[in-house]
Amino acid sequence: MKRGRTGLKPKCHAFPSQEGRAKRQKRVASGFAMAPVEDWGNLPHHVVLQIFQHLSLVDRARASSVCRCWNDVFHTPDLWRRFEFELNQPATSYLRSTHPDLIQQIIKKHAQHLQYVSFKVDSCTESAEAACDILSQLVNCTIKTLGLISTARPSFMDDHFVSALTVVFVNSKSLSSIKIDDTPVDDPSLKVLVANNSDTLKLLKMSSCPHVSPAGILCVADQCHGLRELALNYHLLSDELLLALSSEKHVHLEHLRIDVVSENPGQTQFHTIKRSSWEALVRHSPKVNIVMYFFLYEEEFQPFFCDETPVTHLYFGRAVSKEMLGRIGLNCPRLVELVVCANGLEPLDEELICIAERCKSLTAIGLGECEVTCSGFVEFVKMCGGRLTQLSIMEEVLIPDSSYNMEQIHSEVSKHLGRMWFPDMMPTW
Structure with missing residues (x-):
């Protein structure tokens, strides 16, 4: 055998023909070909409309100049x-205000279309004047929802604002939802509201409206038989109001929210609501949620929960005494949720166990600056069982004792809840 020879035949690589090279290049080119570019101007009308609804007013206006199709949308x-007028002034707020020219364009071309309107204002006079000016121009719209969102307590001019708001009440015959806070709304303006929207009003939220009296809110309850949600300050709550909401003419109330606020400790007198009035409301609306937010000082709690009260959600924004929490356990059998911001340095074992024993519907609890022994807390969880869907307790609240330490508490509580649970921890920065 001669050197360099093998039994294998060498492979011969023939050069492809010109026609073959052309076919191969065509295949490669087609493999890397980019998909045809979509023409954004040809997107369906409803798709562009959905996109525009997620844009701010400024971005929406800019997008409208892209093409005729988008301008039509x-x-x-x-x-x-649905529109929110942002009327915060740059000198007093970090939020961007809606440009006055755009506001005028909206009012001129789209006032008759506005149905869900809210105003975001701050404390300056210019912001209040802008809100009043817009309200006074909404004479041809059929507003269903009206809201006033305050980023700071506004300084409204009483007569000007009430007059402008009354114009809206007169011209809107289908208002179903109103949320007005920190405004000079008064009894006469509420009477105008009722006269024009009694058949449609379903939700009314009012807080910090000092010119409204119990008689004014009673007028609303007497005439607006479709009310399903009502939010007000405690000083507007009365036995007559609860009885009016319990009449046969009324639909079943779903939510009653009550803000109990004291800004001058020791100077605010709180009245008591009769048990019979509460019972009439619950008898008429068995599923009503009664939510109470307390911002009181300890000495001001005396009139509350001395008798059975059908409250379902309780939130305490300031310290509350052991005695008060004991009353809740005895007199709030419908309680669903309890949040206590602070209590003091006295363990709340007995009070929590009483609440677990008497409040069979309790599903959520949160404790802030309070104290509970680990044994007392485990007993509370054991009595509530798996019905506790929310359990928010700061780690500092729990006091280790002879039965449980901090390492054991989470496994014991998790066992009774039927899910993994850990106490909340204060973040360290």
């Missing part, structure tokens, strides 16, 4: 049914 009535 910009003027679609459906796009202007």
Whole structure:
């Protein structure tokens, strides 16, 4: 055998023909070909409308200048049914204000389409004047929802604002939802509201409206038989109001929210609501949620929960005494949720166990600056069982004792809850 020879035949690589090279290049080119570019101007109208609804007013206005199609969408009535006027002034707020020229364009072209309107204002006079000016121009719209959101306590001019708001009440015949805080709304303006929207009003939220009296809110309850949600300050709550909401003419109330606030400790007198009035409300609306937010000082709690009260949600924004929590356990059998911001340095074992024993519907609890022994807390959880869907307890609240330490508490509580649980921990920065 001659050197360099093997039994294998060498492979011969023939050069492809010109036609073959052309076919191969065509295949490669087609493999890397980019998909045709979509023409954004040809997107369906409803798709562009959905996009516009997620844009701020400024971005929406800029997008409308892209093409004629988008400009047509910009003027679609459906796009202007819901709108929030941001009237914060740059000198007093970090939030960007809606440009006055855009506001005038909206009022001129789309006022008749507005249905869900809210105003975001701050404390300056310019912000209040802008809100009043816009309200006075909403004479051809059919507003269903009206809200005033305050980023700071506004300094409204009483007569000007009430007059402007009354114009809206007169011209809107289908108002179903109103949320007005920190405004000079008064009894006469509420009477105008009732006269024009009694058949449609379902939700009324009012807080910090000092010119409204119990008689004014009673007028609303007497005439607006479709009310399903009512939020007000405690000083407007009365036996007559609860009885009016319990009449046969009324639909079943779903939510009653009550803010119990004291800004001058020792100077605010709180009245007591009769047990029979509460019972009438619950008898008429068995599923009503009664929510109470307390911002009181300890010496001001005396009139509350001395008798059975059908409250379902309780939130204490300031310290509350052991005695008060003991009353809750005895007199709040419908309680569903309890949040206590602070208590003091006295363990709340007995009070929590009483609440677990008497409040069979309790599903959520939160404790802030309080104290509970680990044994007392485990007993509370054991009595509530798996019905506790929310359990928020700061680690500092729990006091280790002879039965449980901090390493054991989470496993014992988890066992009774039926899920993994840990106490909340204060973040360290």
